[in-house]
Amino acid sequence: MCSNVSSTTMQSWRERSPSSYSLKIQNFSQLENSTLSSKSNEKYQSRLFSSGGYNWSMIIYPKGNDKDNGSGFLSMYVEIDSTSLMSKPQTEVFADVRFFVFNKNVNKYITIQDVESKRFNTLKTVWGLPQVLPLDTFSDPNNGYVFEGDQCEFGVDVIVAPPPANWDILSFNEKFPCPKFHWILKNFSELKELVYTSSILPVGGRKWFLSLYPNGESAKTDGESAKVDDERVSIYLILADNETLREDEKVFAQAQLRLLDPFGHDHVTVELKDWHIKSNPGWGHRHFMSRTELQKAYLGKKDTLTIEIEFEVVSETKCSPII
Structure with missing residues (x-):
């Protein structure tokens, strides 16, 4: 008993x-x-x-x-x-x-x-x-x-x-002093380079930039380069190079990306929402819009394209030192 x-x-x-x-x-x-x-x-x-x-x-x-x-x-x-x-x-x-x-x-x-x-x-x-x-x-x-x-x-x-030796404090910042940015590309129809990048966008304690492929992004399939998709414009939000992430680190970002109608009637808005990691610091839309449609409806009088991005959420992780 x-x-x-x-x-x-x-x-x-x-x-x-x-x-x-x-x-x-x-x-x-x-x-x-x-x-x-x-x-x-x-x-x-x-x-x-x-x-x-x-x-x-x-x-x-x-x-x-x-x-x-x-x-x-x-x-x-x-x-x-x-x-x-x-x-x-x-x-x-x-x-x-x-x-x-x-x-x-x-x-x-x-x-x-x-x-x-x-x-x-x-x-x-x-x-x-x-x-x-x-x-x-x-x-x-x-x-x-x-x-x-x-x-x-x-x-x-x-x-x-013992007190925890390994810890993370994950927070999601939703308030920024300047969440909205504009990127103006002049003479869009004459752009010849494969990719163009915006200036640095400092938000949520991180530095970002937009990357635009006027003729579509080149992709690799089965080890061989695929043809450039010149029918679709590609656009991505990317962590700047100096924002080097650890192998296991990740940053969440949510933003509204808009292609502004020069006449102010029919803006195109897409959501960017994903975790950015070291092996893939950029996320976006490879098939954002056909180049033909973009040139027809979204270029200003001086052949300018205006892109707006508005950040809504950026994560921050405070963690214990790695020994």
Whole structure:
């Protein structure tokens, strides 16, 4: 028979001994008697031991902790030394705590632990289990917890959870002092180069530019260059070269890209929305619009093309240093 434990505790058996602290008692009945004095408060408190950079002690109530609903049970606790706690920059400690009671019959430790990490601070220095084992179960020599006359062994593992060494803080900025930019290309019908780029667009702590292929972007298929798609204009939003991303870094951008009608009636708007990564820092539309349609309806009197981009969202990631 095992103790009555809450639904958040787990019991199991383990051969390996406790790694944080072990207490072997040669005469358990004498320990019981020693805790009956008024000064002991019916408990035995171990010497200090170190775990996770802090000092701890294990507390045993041989007759149970009546003040914590432990009457009729063996009660076990662990206490953090407040002196070591206050000497650290971290004012609170999270720890996984596992209690042990050795069983000679199976030569293993019954282990009892809570599924949740426990918070220790200057206001809460003690945590434990008031009902580890029923006293009649523990005291019966036939059950193996008290053996070779009056010997027994208790233990505890205190595994201190360090602050996270790796972390990211991802935010999405939606407010910019200047979210809208215009790019004017003069003498569009005479453009001969494969690709043209805008000036730098500083938004969201990053630097961007637009890339336009007047005769369509050249693509590669199966290792061979495909023909230039001179029927469609291609346009992309790209992170500037000096915005070098790490291999695992990515930046999200959402923007409205508009081809402005010089007469102000029929602007063409497409959405740019994607994650920019090192291997692909640019996203856009390869088949944005046919060159014929563009020249017919979207060039000004002086053969000028006006492109507008309005940024709506740019992500920012703050992360821990990479070692």
